[in-house]
Amino acid sequence: MDGMTSRPSPTAAPSGDAARPSDIQPAGRKVLLAAPRGYCAGVDRAVIAVEKALEQYGAPVYVRHEIVHNKYVVKTLEKKGAIFVERTEEVPPGNIVMFSAHGVAPVVHEEAKQGRLATIDATCPLVTKVHKEAVRYANEDYDILLIGHEGHEEVIGTSGEAPDHIQLVDGPGDVDKVEVRDPSKIVWLSQTTLSVDETMETVDALKEKFPQLISPPSDDICYATQNRQLAVKQMGAEADLVIVVGSRNSSNSKRLVEVAKLAGAREAYLVDFASEIDEAWLEGVTTVGVTSGASVPEVLVEQVLEWLAERGYGDVEIVKAAEESITFSLPKELRRDLRAEAKAATEDTDA
Numbered sequence: 001m002d003g004m005t006s007r008p009s010p011t012a013a014p015s016g017d018a019a020r021p022s023d024i025q026p027a028g029r030k031v032l033l034a035a036p037r038g039y040c041a042g043v044d045r046a047v048i049a050v051e052k053a054l055e056q057y058g059a060p061v062y063v064r065h066e067i068v069h070n071k072y073v074v075k076t077l078e079k080k081g082a083i084f085v086e087r088t089e090e091v092p093p094g095n096i097v098m099f100s101a102h103g104v105a106p107v108v109h110e111e112a113k114q115g116r117l118a119t120i121d122a123t124c125p126l127v128t129k130v131h132k133e134a135v136r137y138a139n140e141d142y143d144i145l146l147i148g149h150e151g152h153e154e155v156i157g158t159s160g161e162a163p164d165h166i167q168l169v170d171g172p173g174d175v176d177k178v179e180v181r182d183p184s185k186i187v188w189l190s191q192t193t194l195s196v197d198e199t200m201e202t203v204d205a206l207k208e209k210f211p212q213l214i215s216p217p218s219d220d221i222c223y224a225t226q227n228r229q230l231a232v233k234q235m236g237a238e239a240d241l242v243i244v245v246g247s248r249n250s251s252n253s254k255r256l257v258e259v260a261k262l263a264g265a266r267e268a269y270l271v272d273f274a275s276e277i278d279e280a281w282l283e284g285v286t287t288v289g290v291t292s293g294a295s296v297p298e299v300l301v302e303q304v305l306e307w308l309a310e311r312g313y314g315d316v317e318i319v320k321a322a323e324e325s326i327t328f329s330l331p332k333e334l335r336r337d338l339r340a341e342a343k344a345a346t347e348d349t350d351a
């Protein structure tokens, strides 16, 4: 493809990378394009779940909280008939409410029941895994130190699984104030979208204070967060400027900006759209790194690449850090109804 190359890598470039304009480019200027970037399996599933629910039940379908933290995705789904609400009580009785990929506390399921609402749970299975860990350790009467960002929906949902056992640790600065009942019976868990390095700093500080602290059975920071950070680390070291496509309320996108700067990028910025890029950022810049958060559709990255190509950054080199092939099946409520619909259609045809 014109202007786009891959670094020697054991695998081919990801599909869906569109060709860039083949204008003659000023020598030396290039874009390093991170791979993987953009949609993770949990976001893909949640967005498809809203679309399928709209097809299946018709508009409106209510969604509690932004289905994923991305302005463009939310606006697109609103146009198709989704209505986003912040509280369950905002949904009129008898309607369908979908829970977002970030997960909800059990009390929210109860509110939906009280409000006579049908529910579809689009919580990412990797968030559900953390919920289950929290419930298991709470049942065994552990004190659970949940590393995460205060006020983030995922943290609110996980904390709600065992409010009497969980305390939030929002970074290494919070460690001093942590108090536990029994220092020999504590475990740490984490939000799925944190910076891997910063989380380990917090864990180290916690372990210094509580040497018997145990770790979760497997990583809570999900594969998508880890892979996107790994790719940014690789390209950030070489880029003068890194542009991360993502919304300001997207935790994993914000972490990519931080990771890029720590990796050595002179500057790193978060933008929702290409139109938010400031020409002044390009002053003295030879290499621009581009990536996107886990809730960002590829079309927004393509627009950024076009914007850069128009300004002489048309050579695109892919920096590939990992292969991803994970997919999740649709929420069970939708699978059940979709199956019923398919069966009814078959019966109609057979009759």
Ligand code: SF4
Pocket (backbone or CB within 6 Å): 040, 041, 042, 043, 101, 124, 125, 126, 127, 192, 193, 222, 223, 224, 225, 252, 294
């Ligand atoms: S970022 Fe990770 S935890 Fe969050 S939806 Fe995507 S795969 Fe799931």
